[in-house]
Amino acid sequence: MRQEIYMAREIETKCIHLEEAEGALNHFGAMAYPIYQSATYAHPGVGQSTGYDYSRLQNPTREHLEKTVASLENGIDALAFSSGMAAITLMMELFKPGDHLIVDADLYGGSIRLFNHVSEKNGIEFSSVDCHKENVAAYIRENTKAVYIETPTNPMMNVTDIKALAEITKKHNILLIVDNTFLSPYFQNPLNLGADIVVHSGTKYLGGHNDTLAGFLVTNREDISERFRFLIKTTGAGLAPFDCFLIQRGIKTLGVRMDRAQENAIEIAKWLKEQDIVKKVVYPGFKEHPGYEIMKKQARGFGAMLTFELTKKEYAINILEKVRMIKYAESLGGVETLITYPMTQTHADVPEHIRKQNGITDCVLRMSVGIENVKDLLNELEEVFAEVRGE
Known part of the structure; x- marks a missing residue:
């Protein structure tokens, strides 16, 4: 019942209140979630854990922020990274040499640079398509694994119908990845429209004050969440506690x-x-x-x-x-x-x-x-x- 009430809350309220933290006094009643500036955590005993072992795996401040962003995007999990490009770089580890991706022709230059100079070097193939007006299905191959778009695009503001594209990707059993940076979760929720993964440069609207870098991956699929969790602890690209605090503060407004x-x-x-x-x-x-x-x-x-x-x-x-x-x-x-x-x-x-x-x-x-x-x-x-x- 409480979960149903929480999901019914308006997004302005969800920016400020994380439902599961309400009523908790384990942080001395602090209105601002504390910065846990700790690299490691003591174990109560052999085989026991407080829930946190080492901050590369997880940190309480980062976890609180991730739950907030997951709530805003109506996902089951969100992961916070040191930058938007760090998030996209880790996301590309879902794919292996020989895989093919369809990517929007009008993307942020940093994404294009990553795909052209790093991902292609790692054996991943790309087709650049005007996803807002072309028949994306015509570009799908046997080895196609995902479609990656921005909507609106950067900088030409092209708009793709997410729901219509999701019908195509689901029919062919491939992923739909949407960079939602330009609109933020406040104006658009791609997961609700059929996307599998949402990307954010948290540096932008989520942080909102040009004072820190951050990136996010959000998903509503358990298998993708598990894979991302393995990758983030392996690669160590998680967002630092103080930066998590700044982004959390920004989200409130x-x-x-x-x-x-x-x-x-x-x-x-x-x-x-x-x-x-x-x-x-x-x-x-x-x-x-x-x-x-x-x-x-x-x-x-x-x-x-x-x-x-x-x-x-x-x-x-x-x-x-x-x-x-x-x-x-x-x-x-x-x-x-x-x-x-x-x-x-x-x-x-x-x-x-x-x-x-x-x-x-x-x-x-x-x-x-x-x-x-x-x-x-x-x-x-x-x-x-x-x-x-x-x-």
């Missing part, structure tokens, strides 16, 4: 941050559409976006990420050099608004022909909208754009 950032993003996207030096604005909250109806069906919001293309490369460069409160920086998902140049930052290692194919030109900028007062953000953009125009 996930709901209010996502709502505010999305409100700001919508206003900025509308403003950008009216600018004569802007050729295109890509935001899935616009009705003309090809993925708009899918987003309405599978997500609870459109997020705070947007991409826009200027009419000239010089305009893009000048904007990056003239912003002040808005920061020209990599990453996303923090309380601060950041603007990024995919060509030289997030996608610098992506082959040029793939960048061009995906629409990532030297005129494209990506913006992660923060929670500042939107009037201040618009005022700065107006000043910067006026300077860029030479007004």
Whole structure:
């Protein structure tokens, strides 16, 4: 009965309260879960354990965070890693030489770098597919083991129908892996739609303050959970206690941050559409976006990420050099608004022909909208754009 009540709780509440910890006084009533900064743990006796033996295997602070993230994604298990790329790297250990994966053509540059320079070297084959518009089933081979997508994608904001793709992967008995970083569990829950594994860069919206790195893998399958647990204790990529504390603290405000950032993003996207030096604005909250109806069906919001293309490369460069409160920086998902140049930052290692194919030109900028007062953000953009125009 208590579990049913817990599952019925709204996500804002689940960000703050882990049901199984309620009523417990074993941490002296502390409102913030303690940082267990210990590498090892004493045994009560031979053959006995407190439940913790060595922090590479598990740490109480990390376990508390993992249970929180599993709850937010409605999974049975979540594992916390030292970065998002550490999480994806371990996930790739599910596969062996000769296995084939279908991956979305528009992915974060770090994922593409890993697949091209590490996974392929280890004998894994890839097919790069526009999963939002192509027939993924046509690319499935006898040795295909998984489909890996982002939705929306980074940075071109393509939207894939997770439920429809899950029907294909289940029919062929292969895994569906979804990177849910851009929307966070607050706006989207891929496991509910048929995914087997969810990936997060916890550095982004889950942490929310640009002060630490983290990554997560979440699953609703016991066999995958068991395999991940074996791999994380073997490879030692688990998140350190203090970083777990910071991410847990960030999650408590996930709901209010996502709502505010999305409100700001919508206003900025509308403003950008009216600018004569802007050729295109890509935001899935616009009705003309090809993925708009899918987003309405599978997500609870459109997020705070947007991409826009200027009419000239010089305009893009000048904007990056003239912003002040808005920061020209990599990453996303923090309380601060950041603007990024995919060509030289997030996608610098992506082959040029793939960048061009995906629409990532030297005129494209990506913006992660923060929670500042939107009037201040618009005022700065107006000043910067006026300077860029030479007004």
